[in-house]
Amino acid sequence: MSSTFSGDETAPFFGFLGAAAALVFSCMGAAYGTAKSGVGVASMGVMRPELVMKSIVPVVMAGVLGIYGLIIAVIISTGINPKAKSYYLFDGYAHLSSGLACGLAGLAAGMAIGIVGDAGVRLSFNIILVNETSCIKVLVLVFKVSFKGNWLIKTWHLILTAFIYQKCDQLANAQQPKLFVGMILILIFAEALALYGLIVGIILSSRAGQSRAD
Numbered sequence: 001m002s003s004t005f006s007g008d009e010t011a012p013f014f015g016f017l018g019a020a021a022a023l024v025f026s027c028m029g030a031a032y033g034t035a036k037s038g039v040g041v042a043s044m045g046v047m048r049p050e051l052v053m054k055s056i057v058p059v060v061m062a063g064v065l066g067i068y069g070l071i072i073a074v075i076i077s078t079g080i081n082p083k084a085k086s087y088y089l090f091d092g093y094a095h096l097s098s099g100l101a102c103g104l105a106g107l108a109a110g111m112a113i114g115i116v117g118d119a120g121v122r123l124s125f126n127i128i129l130v131n132e133t134s135c136i137k138v139l140v141l142v143f144k145v146s147f148k149g150n151w152l153i154k155t156w157h158l159i160l161t162a163f164i165y166q167k168c169d170q171l172a173n174a175q176q177p178k179l180f181v182g183m184i185l186i187l188i189f190a191e192a193l194a195l196y197g198l199i200v201g202i203i204l205s206s207r208a209g210q211s212r213a214d
Contacts, residue, residue, distance in 0.1 A: 012080050014092030015208075018099030019076040022201065025103025026069025029110020029194070033062025037117025044121050051121075057184060058117025061191050065106040065113075068198045072102040075205050091208040098204035105197020112190035120183035 037058035045052040076095045080087060 008087070008089045008092070011087050011089045011092035012082060014089070015076060015080045015087070015095040018092075018096035019073040019080075020099070021096070022072040022076065022099035022103045023066075023069040025100075026072075026106035026110075026194070027066045029107035030062050030064075030066040031110070032107075033065065033110035033112075033114035033117065034059050036114030037062060037121070040118035040121045054180070055121035058113055058120065058187055061187050062110055062113045062117070064191070065110050065194050068106050068194050069103055072099060072198065072201045072205065075202065079205065079208055085209065090210075094204055094208040098201040101204060102194075102197040102201035105200075106194040109190050109192075109194035109197075112193065113187055116183065116186050116190060120179065120186075 041052060041055050041059065044055060076099060079091075079095065
């Protein structure tokens with residue numbers, strides 16, 4: 001009878017789990033990419049507000065990742081209807097693998113977009129950078145008074161300089177506009193990772209229902 005459950009009763013658990021995994025992991029990647037790159041845009045916008053709209057590309061590309069998970073989740077959920085068609089464990093596993101493929105690929109792409117977008121548009125000045133010369137002069141003067149020998153002064157000068165430049169963030173796109181094209185290419189290839197997961201997810205979800213003939 002078409003009104004009764006047909007197939008394995010535990011199979012829909014895996015199917016719905018795949019739909020949830022596709023949406024949740026993709027949204028996690030989209031959220032991380034949006035937040036990470038958004039922090040860089042906000043930090044850069046303080047000093048160079050005219051570049052905000054140009055540098056908003058990573059945020060947009062990260063937000064698209066959630067749509068990929070939504071598409072797979074809708075495809076999987078509409079394919080689970082045990083009363084209309086028999087739903088077996090094979091179908092549940094196919095939907096689960098489909099959701100995981102799309103979701104985890106979106107998560108990886110979101111992390112890549114967030115890190116690249118943040119580093120590509122960030123403009124962060126450190127106060128110690130402005131006072132670098134004066135700080136070095138003060139320390140050199142102190143060591144000249146306290147110790148004898150130029151080698152010690154030079155050593156501390158090099159250590160302090162390396163420490164200052166290590167703590168300072170890269171100026172990236174805000175200081176070097178030519179970096180923008182390279183950043184966009186990197187973001188495109190990072191976005192392609194999620195697209196691969198979407199394609200494989202659609203193929204895997206289409207395999208559901210082919211385990212046996214009803």
